[in-house]
Each structure stands twice: as C-alpha cells, then as structure tokens.
Amino acid sequence: MADSKPLFSLDGNPVAAEALLRDVFGLVVDEVIRKGTSASEKVCEWKEPKELKQLLDLELRSQGESQEKILERCQAVIRYSVKTCHPHFFNQLFSGLDPHALAGRIVTESLNTSQYTYEIAPVFVLMEEEVLKKLRELVGWSSGDGVFCPGGSISNIYAVNLARYQRYPDCKRRGLRALPPLALFTSKECHYSIKKGAAFLGLGTDSVRVVKADERGKMIPEDLERQISLAEAEGAVPFLVSATSGTTVLGAFDPLEAIADVCQRHGLWMHVDAAWGGSVLLSQTHRHLLDGIQRADSVAWNPHKLLTTGLQCSALLLQDTSNLLKRCHGSQASYLFQQDKFYDVTLDTGDKVVQCGRRVDCLKLWLMWKAQGGQGLERRVDQDFALARYLVEEIKKREGFVLVMEPAWQAGESGLQRKAG
C-alpha cells in the first residue's frame, strides 16, 4: 500500500537512508567506541581553528550531497573531535563511556519525544518518576518531587527560584519590586552558576553573599552565621543557603550537618549543589561525605558526571510534597495541559519547569542502572576514589611532582566529624 512507505521516502531512497544509518553506526563503533577508548590512540588530533575550518568545509550550500560524501563528513567530525571517552581524557568531569547509557541515548534519539505529557511520552513520564524516586531515596527522602533539567546550572537556578517563591509567592505575579531586598549565601568555592542565576532571576549578583571557605575549600559555618547577621543588619532578608558537595576546583564537600543547623535556626531554604558529588551517595564507604544532605530542601545531582551517563542528565530533587514545582513554574497552558484528558493529568509533568519541550534524560540512567545494578554503580564510585588515592600516592613518590593538597575525602573528614570537632 502506498501510504505504508517510510517517511523519508521523501528523499527518494529509503533503502539508502537505512544504509547510511548502518554505515554511520559502524563508524561510531569503530572510531569512537573501539579506537576512541583505546589508550594507544590519541585523545585528540589537534588542529588550529583556521586549519580545522578548512578541513571541515563547514559552509551550508543550496545543493545537497551524496550519501558517500555525508559519510565522509561524519568521519571528519569524529576524527577531529576530542575523545571524551578516552582513558587519558582528564579535562572535564564527564569523561568515560558506558555502553548501556549510550544504548539508552540512541533509543532516546530515535524515539524523539518531549517529556511534558503522558500521552506523548508514556514510558518516559513513568520512568522519570521512578528514577527520581530512587535518587531521592539515596538522599534519604521517602517522598518528594523533582525533575530533570538541562544541566546543573539550571537546577541550581530553579532551586533559588523555588526558595524565593516559597517565601514570597506573590513574586510570581508582582515581581521582585514588591519584595524586600533578598540575600542568599554560598561559599567562595561554589559553582559560578549561583551568581549567574542571581543575575538572571533579577536578584542581582550583589544579593549573593560569599561565605569563607577553609584551606580545603569547605564552607566555614561560623562565617555563614556571620554573613547572615551582616545581611540582616544591612536590611536584606536571607532566604537561601547553597552548599556544595564536591566543589568544582578543589573537590571539597561542605559540612552539611553544620550548615543545616544554621539554616534551621534562621528558617532558610537549604540547597545542595551535589552536581558531581551526588553520585557518592551510591557508595556505603564514602557517602558520609554528604552526611546531612537529607536535611536539605533541594539537591542538584548530575549523573552525567561521576556516573558517565552522558550529557545531559541533571536531576533537581526536592523534599517538598506540596506541588511547589508546579505552583512556582506552572502557567496551565490550555492547549497542552488540558484538564479533561482520559487519564490522570497529574502525570503531565511539563508544567513543573520553565521549559516547554523537554528532552528525555532518564532512559540512559535507567538502562545503565538496570544493567549494572546499584551494586555495580557503587563499585564504580569506589573505584574512582581508589584511583584518586592511587594518583596521590604516585605523585608523592615521583620526582618533579608536588602534591598541593591531600584530597579531603582521604583525610577521614566528613560533615559529621567536623560538627563534632
């Protein structure tokens, strides 16, 4: 029958299209998965921008190109890209390649849907909830809320917006001019998204009060107290503290119990930016580094970092059970979130976020977890710590290297011990 032809018969040749996809996949297996992860190959074939531009022939023209040419283009793209899956790639926090996560990403791309309603993403709406529930359990919460965000910065910014809305719901309608001046607190070692977020949300970077960190990069709770008093004396209303579990540069874990005490005393929203450190919660041996995280109001956790699920996989987790996410961000668009659907419309999670269309980010983590099990993932995290310790010992042994600082997690320190000390 005529109308059962694949859609891309538009291009005249569905067999060729399928063949192209098979060829490209073969290329990915050979050049990325096999060679890209081999230590005997280069991490990157470096080219200066000018030369690379010529090599790639980037210009977009009127005429299309042959399948053969397109395959060559894919080859060139791979050849000159950095192999972030390479064992010698250390530049960023998301190195490595997990085949199950990649399988999940390929399925995600082929299904190409948006996470906003059950009718359009039935599997992924249920799956996202299950994955978030599991992450919340590891934080220590038996209930709560959450959502996957396009990166940890957006998760952090959402947290600040939620804290602001919870205290001043009127802000959503009337804006910041209706509010007293606000103040939020984070350490000088925090991720830069906190200041970016303050600017973006209209609070201004001046509203971010920078708390001192100790020599290891951990927030000093006594200085947090001091900064809160100072802000109040200047007429500002403190509303949020953002602690960091795994600072970007020094890998420091803020003392969460002591910070939670301060937040409790002053009635402040406690956010934990655990973008890279969150995955440590999987390890029975090392999770003490995040002791106190269960007292937070919100947690940002990016499994695309330590767990190598692939960019992007960034969960924002909330202890809240009052539908705060939807109340704060929702606008009840009637064309998308009809209330008379033939299923339970609380499954339509799209109004929890500021985005409209939202990528599916749960499948890669879910599939990897199913394959490895929590135990397998725990072994990986423990192995990461073992490798860090190995590196430290090697540095100490070798001439020409100087150990600038012992990793905090090897010195037996944790939030709890700090509090006791």
Add this chain to the structure above:
Amino acid sequence: MADSKPLFSLDGNPVAAEALLRDVFGLVVDEVIRKGTSASEKVCEWKEPKELKQLLDLELRSQGESQEKILERCQAVIRYSVKTCHPHFFNQLFSGLDPHALAGRIVTESLNTSQYTYEIAPVFVLMEEEVLKKLRELVGWSSGDGVFCPGGSISNIYAVNLARYQRYPDCKRRGLRALPPLALFTSKECHYSIKKGAAFLGLGTDSVRVVKADERGKMIPEDLERQISLAEAEGAVPFLVSATSGTTVLGAFDPLEAIADVCQRHGLWMHVDAAWGGSVLLSQTHRHLLDGIQRADSVAWNPHKLLTTGLQCSALLLQDTSNLLKRCHGSQASYLFQQDKFYDVTLDTGDKVVQCGRRVDCLKLWLMWKAQGGQGLERRVDQDFALARYLVEEIKKREGFVLVMEPAWQAGESGLQRKAG
C-alpha cells in the same frame, strides 16, 4: 598492551558491550525507523499508567541484569513509546524523522562533549558558529551573534533578559529593585513561555502587557500602541515587544513590519518568537509571512519543529555585534575560561549562556543541511504548506467536517500587505 583495553572492560566483557550496542541499533532500525514510520503500524500501543508500570518493571535494584534482559527492556521501551516519526502522528510540532539528522544525533551522543570551549569541542564550536551564521543570513543579517538553547522557551527568556540588560546593565549586579517598573508586550496568542519567563526573571507576570489579536490570531499593532501608552501612563517603562511568527494554536504570523515600526518609534527591543515559523524563511514562496523579521533585535527559531532535526535544536539569533550575550550572561569562571590558553579564547562560547555544560545541538542540523542542501529543505517547507492546503480542501469537501478558519498563509496575507492595507 594492557592499557589499550576499552574503558568498559570494567564490566568484564567489551565484546558483549559492543554486541549489545549492535543489537540495540538493529532494534532501532527495525522497530523505530522501519515499523515506526509505516502507516500500517500503530502510532502508539496505548496502555493505562497502572498497566504500563507493571509491563515495564521500572524499579531500580541492587543486582544488575543480563545483556539479553537489557535488550528486552529496550524492546519494551520502544514498543510502548509513541512513534513521533509515524506519518499519522499529529499531536505536536516535531513529528517526522530525518535519517541524516538522526545520524548526526547518534554521532553527537557517541562523542559526548560540551559546547563550552574550543579545546573540548573544536569541531562543534566552529560548526555552531557556521550554522548560526546561515540562520542569521536567512533572517537577513550579515553579522550578529547567537547560541543554541535548551528549547524555545529558554531562547525567549534569554531575549527578555538581554533586552533588560541592554537598557539597564546595572541590573546584573544590583537586581530589579534598582530599576523602575518594567513592561513588556506580546499578543494574547503568544507562547506561554513569555509569562513564565517574566515570572522567572523576577519581573512578575503582571509586567507582561497582553496585546489584542485579530480573528486570525495576529497581533493588532494599533492595540500595541495603546498598551504602550497605557503602561507608560501607569509609570512602567516599556522595554520589549515579543512578536510571534507562527502562533502555537492558530499558526498566525504577526505583522512584523508594523510591529517594527512601533518598536522603532518607542525605542523598544523587538523579539520574534519564530520557534516553529522560522523555518519558513527557507521558502522563497512563503517567507513573505515573516517580512520585517530583519528589523528584529532577536529571533528564536527551532529547527527541531518544522525541519525535523530532532529535539532539541533551538537557536537564539541576535543582530547585536557588541558581545551583548557574553556581557549579559558571562561570569568569567577562571577554572574554565582561562585567558592564557594557546588559542583565540573568543572561541570559548560557554560564557554566552546561563548554562555551564551545554549539549551539542548543531551537528544534526548541519549534517541534514549538507545532505539535503538549502534547496531540499525549501522543498520540504513548501510541501508542508501544500499538505496544509490539501487538508483544507479535503475538509471543505467532506461531510461531518467543518473548516473553522482558513489558514492565514493561504489567504495571501503577509506582513507587508497588511502594512500597505
């Protein structure tokens, strides 16, 4: 040599890992690309949430599962997901499947990098700039700036933030309390992200002044004038108008020339939300619907809608050449954007956005464009219009159907003609 083993030898069996990926890819070809695009198959095998949960067995456990089991899980995920590539899928604006775009997405996922610096994404930094340049040319700009965003909502919100910053740079540091009350303008048919954005940015939804639309859903420029006067009379400072090229529900194209005249008269930032209509610029026949777009300050354009590149592919384009994006959003994080790198650091585009890590969204569009050429993409857009006309004529002929409204683009209307009229 021992260290040339692939990374996932951690899991004990690299051959099995590669075999799994091959199996999953075979599944994608058979179940999504072949069956999913066939009109003789179902768009969706619908299940109620409760039943679907049981069928999927979503729970994440301690024990891992066999490769065979993982393959079955992928099968189930695909089986119960909506086939957005199916010819009978009409629920959202991103239906269809382009094999070249999908090839680009698979390569993107396998390379797994972040768009923020040249050293980590040399190919994609240059490619993004080339793709944005091409999109700007279609808008009518020979220079400018831009960035891919996680969805059109974020693009729209960025535009509002940029307009605010351009007028009041002090806002970044001191926040909205240092500013007079602001007002922005959009039609009642606009996308809901404008109001969401106003709330998120701390302006409050009250700052959004809703302009009347005509019976076709197009903004009425005379009412825009009226709303601006009204806002000023109430003591607010107008700073931005968001026009829509292709409204979500009625598919209306706002009269951009007339709106540009108003913006020029009052010195307001003109943003065009062309998330779905932007791709019409590729068609010589229909691009008059966006006449006047070249006078905008910013344009949001999602090739993942009409051009089927796959979620997400959302460009924010700017006419600005003063580095406004980076000045507005940047924070010069010293650990990531070092100024003493051995290449031109203006290639490090990460500080143009509020995100830190950012997905690569340019390759799928670039590869599809290379394969189809501008001509091929133009034919597609024209075919979409032809199909819409076909639907209208069929509705008119058939009993039991009523045509509620003629599509605006078929009645020969355009921004220019409206202005002349």
